[in-house]
Amino acid sequence: MDYVGRLTAHLPLATRLLMVKADGSISIHADDRAYKPLNWMSPPCRLEEAPGVWRVVNKAGEELRITLEEILHDTSHELGVDPGLRKDGVEAHLQELLAATPSALGVGFTLVRREHMTAIGPVDLLCRDATGAHVAVEVKRRGDIDGVEQLTRYLELLGRDPLIAPITGVFAAQEIKPQARVLATDRGIRCVVVDYDALRGIVRDELTLF
Amino acid sequence: MDYVGRLTAHLPLATRLLMVKADGSISIHADDRAYKPLNWMSPPCRLEEAPGVWRVVNKAGEELRITLEEILHDTSHELGVDPGLRKDGVEAHLQELLAATPSALGVGFTLVRREHMTAIGPVDLLCRDATGAHVAVEVKRRGDIDGVEQLTRYLELLGRDPLIAPITGVFAAQEIKPQARVLATDRGIRCVVVDYDALRGIVRDELTLF
DNA sequence: CCATGAATTTCGTCC
DNA sequence: GGACGAAGTTCATGG
Incomplete structure (x- = not known):
């Protein structure tokens, strides 16, 4: 060659x-x-x-x-279109860890439900803050503008639900892009940068205690 | 999967x-x-x-x-040890460029032969300096200690050849490591850092002149 | 289409 | 063995 x-x-x-x-x-x-x-x-x-x-x-x-000097073997197959790789690892695991440690999102936070269903899709985490008010949490690996927009739509919808309102938002990610942070802050959404490994350590320690 | x-x-x-x-x-x-x-x-x-x-x-x-849901085809072959990829791009081209422009190695330098064969392998370039004395040139992309040792062996051998002696050495590379430079200098070998792109420009210009 | 940054980067080299 | 930098980087995203 x-x-x-x-x-x-x-x-x-x-x-x-x-x-x-x-x-x-x-x-x-x-x-x-x-x-x-x-x-x-x-x-x-x-x-x-x-x-x-x-x-x-x-x-x-x-x-x-x-x-080509010599062909030892030759075979051909139709494979068709591939569904492609799903890398749901980090985001799914992050959600899991935060569900197990809602205090990492804010002092006195408690979990209400994971994947709380709304008409426009599931909210990653629904929590209550220290005052008992609801908090919608969007979890991402990399916090981008899209994620803020998504959370904003949930907040708008949930804010109209008398069983839920009043509600605030938390945008949680391993890394939050500056543009996303600006947009979130402007909309009153709090940003939380999550340390994946540290969180995993906390969850492990808590499990070890029992 | x-x-x-x-x-x-x-x-x-x-x-x-x-x-x-x-x-x-x-x-x-x-x-x-x-x-x-x-x-x-x-x-x-x-x-x-x-x-x-x-x-x-x-x-x-x-x-x-x-x-594994279904195996459509299954085949196995012994491939043996692979000789491996030779990325001779830069080093070979560098040698070629220097052979075309021996003056880049020293004032008054002329080329005697590329790949001059010796009992322990080929010397990249054999030249003559302005006084007519022989010069052995080792060309490397990254000038390392190994390259200096290699050139030293050639110099030792060629210096004993009455048809070649007296001979000096030039270590030419795009980049020369400090340790290699120290060792070379200590052994009386001159180091030349070669600007690949500039050299290519010179060769192109010379070709254009004719 | 180009620039920027991440990647289960991989791969080599230096220390 | 770990740190550091290059790679025909490749690959996705943003502008």
């Missing part, structure tokens, strides 16, 4: 695995390392197959030239 | 490609993107195969659990 592009690279003759995907991309693998191929061409690119030689080029003029 | 580790992630049921390598590492691929798998476990890790369920764990306690 020879690659001429952002750098020049060469792979000597050896037994390897070639993977050609539906988007035309190609990767060359040795028998180690899961993450990174020895060499590759990212889509969009074009594969020209000639006998014994594959040539892969992209729009930028980068080129991968693969010389 | 479910991953619990530095984060938590989930892949719904779909047709995918699983790649298991000799080092025990595993990767899950969809039919697009050459570079990055949907999910993976890097070595060192351990794969426990049970009927319909693969469990991959590493030392840190991260876990990949793969549920």
Whole structure:
């Protein structure tokens, strides 16, 4: 294999695995390392197959030239569209930890319900503050403007519910973007930056006590 | 697929490609993107195969659990040890540029030969200085102690060759580490920091002149 | 389409 | 083994 592009690279003759995907991309693998191929061409690119030689080029003029000495095995499958990866890890776990430690959101806070349902979707956490008033909490890994808007919609809806009102909002995230903080503060929403690892430690300690 | 580790992630049921390598590492691929798998476990890790369920764990306690609904194709091959990728881009090109512009190594320098063969390997560049004396040049992208040692060995050998002696050395690199510079200077080897882009410009200009 | 920042970054090197 | 920086970084988001 020879690659001429952002750098020049060469792979000597050896037994390897070639993977050609539906988007035309190609990767060359040795028998180690899961993450990174020895060499590759990212889509969009074009594969020209000639006998014994594959040539892969992209729009930028980068080129991968693969010389095939011997084919030990060749198989092809239709995989169809992939549903894709769901990384719900941090946000879901964060919500879980905060539900277990509502005091991390404010002094005297208690949990009413997780995933409190409204007409426009579930509020992450519904709490009560030290005075007994309701608090809607939106939990995010990265606190962005979108999250503030979302919480604002919940607050507007819940504020009209006589069983809930009066209600205030807390925007809780591992990291809160400056723009989101400004918008939240302007709307009377309090921002709480959550230390994931510390919180996990607190929850673990509390469990250990019993 | 479910991953619990530095984060938590989930892949719904779909047709995918699983790649298991000799080092025990595993990767899950969809039919697009050459570079990055949907999910993976890097070595060192351990794969426990049970009927319909693969469990991959590493030392840190991260876990990949793969549920197999149906196997459409299953194949295995011995690939053997891989010679590995040679990224000869920068160093080879640097040698080429310096061969075309030996004056960048010293006033009055002329090229005798590239890759001058010796019993212990090829010297990158063999030149003559303004007085006509030989100069051995070692070219590196990053000038390290190893490079100085290498050049020293060549100088020792070539200095004993009556057809070559007397000989001096030049250590040329885009960047020279302080320790390497000290060692080189101590051994009477001159260090030259090469500006790759500037040199390329000079060579291009010279070509344009003719 | 370009700039910026995160990433289960990975990967190499220095200390 | 940990810290630091580069990578054909790749990848998503914001403007």
